[in-house]
Amino acid sequence: MKKENKIIVLDVILVVISLYMALLLKFDFRIQPDYIEFFLLSIIPVVVLTIIFNVIFKLYSNIWKYASVEELLSIVYSMTASNIAFIIYGYFISHTMLKSRFFRFPITVHIIFWLLSVISLGGVRFLYRIMENNGTDKGQINKIKNLLIIGAGDAGAILIKEIKNNSTLHYKIVGLIDDNVNKIGKRIHGVKVIGDRNKIISFCKQNKVDEIMLAMPSVDKNTKKEILDICKQVTKNIKTMPGIYKIIDDNINVNHMRDVNIDDLLGRESIKLKSEHIDRYIKNKTILVTGGGGSIGSEIIRQIAKFSPKKIIILDIYENNAYDLEMEFNRNYPEINKQVIIASVRDTIRIDQIFHDHRPDVVFHAAAHKHVPLMEGNAGDAIKNNILGTYNVAKCCDKYNVKKFVLISTDKAVNPTNVMGATKRFCELIIQAFNEVSKTDYVAVRFGNVLGSNGSVIPLFKKQIEKGGPVTVTHPEITRFFMTIPEAAQLVIQAGGLADGGEIFVLDMGKPVKMVDLARDLITLSGYKPDVDIKIEYVGLRPGEKLYEELLMDEVALTSTEHNKIFVEKPKDATIEFIEEAIKQFRNVDNMTKEEIIKLLEEKVPTYKRKKD
Incomplete structure (x- = not known):
């Protein structure tokens, strides 16, 4: 049986039990025969109404492994609508067909029924989420990464929420960094802002940070380079957010984070066209x-x-x-x-x-x-x-x-x-x-x-790193514009x-960039330590080559x-x-x-x- 069909069958059982329990609680476990008769007469309409409204509010199309407040509200809306329809049904039956006051339930029964159905339908779904996530966590327990987020603004807040709502990402957010002194010590979605950029190195070492994410999409290139220079001293795993438009569209998630490019380390704003x-x-x-x-x-x-x-x-x-x-x-x-x-x-x-x-x-x-x-x-x-x-x-x-x-x-x-x-x-x-x-x-x-062009130095450095080094630089003082x-x-x-x-x-x-600094950055961002894992060798200026362009x-x-x-x-x-x-x-x-x-x-x-x- 498909998972959706199993959930529908379970909903039917829970709704019927919830209605019967509402009658028991209302009448102190001594239900009058007339109400028993109306209960039996109401089972099919209640079940049909519940399923209809559950479909309308998409309770069978949600992925409950990722259920959150929005899914709980869907249950509340569905149960409210089905109860209102059930009340109208009760009045219609008693006044137009059977002419008996006993062939409808007191409003208290409907209130209790609503409460029990919300709790039972919602509880089962969230229990499923807990079981699924626990099952995943057991298989992935060794993959949890300690994550530091830099930037305690809107982008950082959205990023924290996304990570906390998606258990498959296997991140543990250990802290936030922000240069705004007014934010230090405050919390965003339960994550503390532990200090400014000067805290990055010591905090990462103390908390064994595995990865850093830069949630600063609108910061200028110079500031980003300064922060990246600090981050790359403690980890190779650095990701950054691509652009402020993601915040404007409220469309940020962890998949939008990208690895730091060598372009990010140049410390210069990109040239823009005037069309x-x-x-x-x-x-x-x-x-x-x-x-x-x-x-x-x-x-x-x-x-x-x-x-x-x-x-x-x-x-x-x-x-x-x-x-x-x-x-x-x-x-x-x-x-x-x-x-x-x-x-x-x-x-x-x-x-x-x-x-x-x-x-x-x-x-x-x-x-x-x-x-x-x-x-x-x-x-x-x-x-x-x-x-x-x-x-x-x-x-x-x-x-x-x-x-x-x-x-x-x-x-x-x-x-x-x-x-x-x-x-x-x-x-x-x-x-x-x-x-x-x-x-x-x-x-x-x-x-x-030109970075990345055919025959440029970056592809050469990458090939040398892939082979285990050494990375060859012509002279320790040689610089180039990029x-x-x-x-x-x-x-x-x-x-x-x-x-x-x-x-x-x-x-x-x-400013011109030192080639040896570029080589060190690329080695670091490739996951190695310069002069330890990958050696840098100076091979001398090539024929016709200048130190400075x-x-x-x-x-x-x-x-x-x-x-x-x-x-x-x-x-x-x-x-x-x-x-x-x-x-x-x-x-x-x-x-x-x-x-x-x-x-x-x-x-x-x-x-x-x-x-x-």
Whole structure:
């Protein structure tokens, strides 16, 4: 028999017993025969009415293992409604059919019956909950985790209630932390606020805290980083709440808690788009993205899709990434008109054909070789792909009257010490020179390392940790600026909206992050102790690598924009004649030695200072 049917049978038995007990209690256990006769006559109507109202109030669709006050109120409502209906039935029978005052029960019987039925039906259900939870607890007794919650606000209160109402989570909340001195010593749902952030380490050690949850969805990134820096000293198991909107929707539960990301440790607020600058140049336009299958290119395309473009052209030399992106868009944006083109930006004839056939309005140029050590050993290919490829695309933009061309540049283009940085700096010169002679608005966007992008340091560190270490860092003092993939893509798109032509846009990326600190954080968040479980080894700077990256050529040239996190560097002098002459020479790299190529780069990029080994 199904569990629901068993409960219905049990309800029938309990209701009949409750009604008979109400008569016994009312008449001191000496029930008159007429009332016995009416009791027998009422059994079927009472049972039917009870089941009907129990169904109406969803008593058979609730999961009683998680029963709470709401389910008890459902029983009260159902029993009240069925008793009222039973009273009406009694009056109807006695006055219209049998004409006898004895063929209805005194109101006292109905009151006692109501009380007994609520107690019996509710008691059985809550007894079931206790038995189920006890059974679960016996099997999971060793899995109970001591939990510390940080944040004694609305989010913390909702989180405590959720955990206490869900016994399958196996948490024991041992305390709350909050920096508000007025809350210290107070209790929320029975959980005491034991102190501010300075209490975290000592309290966790004293109470053997297994896990920490941050219930501070609206706190700024700097504060969150400071608290996370404390928490990670005592446990690897740290979860955080994703956003304040969960509180607004009253939709918080433990499943919304996520593991702390490395992004949380950067201590900088995320960049937000200002859509009014974007709509006017993306909406109903044909957009071409070179390198569209890569980390940055694909995210640019995802962001662009939100602004209703007329068509998106995904151009990439690597078919697998482009195919994966096409399948993703078929699922998530089936209404978007898109086309995947497999081609190389080096191929002058093919790129011209693509522009002729599709006539893009906006071009985002993300195709590039970007790995510093690899490009040191492959300088000729770095020039052909980065410099000549950019020139080919920029030339076609001018020829086919593209409205905007946005180049993806890098902080390594600032006073470059490596081939990759030097080629990207020359790409910036290309767009500034073309901007002077073309109707197209040419602009470059410069940012630092992108977390999670192909070839970035985070995936490398993770792979090294998975293998048991060591985690390799080039130098104990090396620092880098970091941003997330969505931030990078948004900056690129935002720059296109702000551009008048010729600018190099720079993101305010906050303070640079020490690579060794990033490595230690990632080791800790992976559940290990740095230099104990996983060693950190210093392997020396790689060819062409700098200790510190710079984002600007000249701070004096920096000016602000309408976006408070985006700044612009004024254009440098670069004539189209200089660019054309350099391109002729760069086209001949296959016939040059590596030393000749380096000397040519030094000649054409005056700020390039080769790092001596």
